[in-house]
Amino acid sequence: MTNDIIFSPFKLKNFTLKNRIGVAPMTRMSSPGDSIPRQDVLDFLVRRAENGAGIVYTEAIVTDYESSQGYPGQARLITQRQIEAWKPVVDAIRKEGAISIMQMFHCGRMAWPEINPANRVIAPSPITPQQKNPLTGEPYPVPDEISRFDIEHVISGFVETARGAVEAGFDGIEVHGAHGYLISNFLSVYSNRRTDAYGESVENRYRFAHEIIQAVRRVVPPDRLLIFRISNWGVADMEVSLFQDRSEWQQIIKMLSKEPIDAISVSTYDYSAKAFGTDQTMAQITREATDLPLMICGKIYDRATAEDALKHADIILSAKSILLNPNWVEDIRQSKELRLYKSEDANVAYTDEPLP
């Protein structure tokens, strides 16, 4: 097919992507003990590259041993053994002509204290999310208000994890600023009630993200990508608009665009949903405010939705469809009729059942 936007190459800094399709970051909770994902989970990522994805993201990798872990069995990337485990995965993804990106996160107030070695829960302000922890059915604990010491400690966790990813050979590093986790907690007035240099104005709420990006960029060489992920929704605050309006969102996107980052990834629950009471989608509103390459996701499940999403973004990411259908990229190429999976369908990701 000529002019097939989905399968046209895209230049992302010094990388040429073979198509516009990426595997979205997906937590698998398969790394108890040594914080290294199960072999079948690593193999899954390689298989998605073999089957045609242009980008393969890791799950959200946790950044420090004190307070960053939000789910049991999350992976880390700091020790030599953890780094060595990822090297063959990264090499295999590259051999298939795809690029690999390590996503890293701190869970912030969406914490599960028992699984953090230091048993701490920190957030910009001592306020819990609206919903209960979906895995335990219990309310989230009230977090400690983050201190200057905590901020330095958290930043160094991001930096050390990025160093680990660079040594493992990843083509890119993503800072997870979405979904109601720590960075997102700072950005949103809904979870940030601070009155110091990190609260109140948009500039102040943005400061924490800025400090992390700057510190991480110093250890990510210029020939590797640095990406920031952001969303207007939180996993335990599904009904809440984390940003106050379109103008506040665009202000943050403009600040991000001045950073030494190479792309912005906007996570939505439904890419086609109109945002902030306007008749525009999140991708449209974001694109207006930035010249950076833009990734979008959310209910993109067949050729029609993929093509439509690419009208206002450069790259589409898929989580549920590419998780549950190993042939998703080829099925899109062939314009097959495909189904839209539900969140419950994806629960298999958290079991020890190997995925095809």
Ligand SMILES: Cc1cc2nc3c(=O)[nH]c(=O)nc-3n(C[C@H](O)[C@H](O)[C@H](O)COP(=O)(O)O)c2cc1C
């Ligand atoms: C099993 C599963 C695990 C996920 N884990 C992460 C994660 O670690 N980091 C992240 O940013 N998003 C995570 N997400 C969200 C997806 O990346 C994506 O934003 C969301 O599922 C919407 O895309 P979709 O409609 O294609 O599923 C996860 C989604 C699923 C289904």
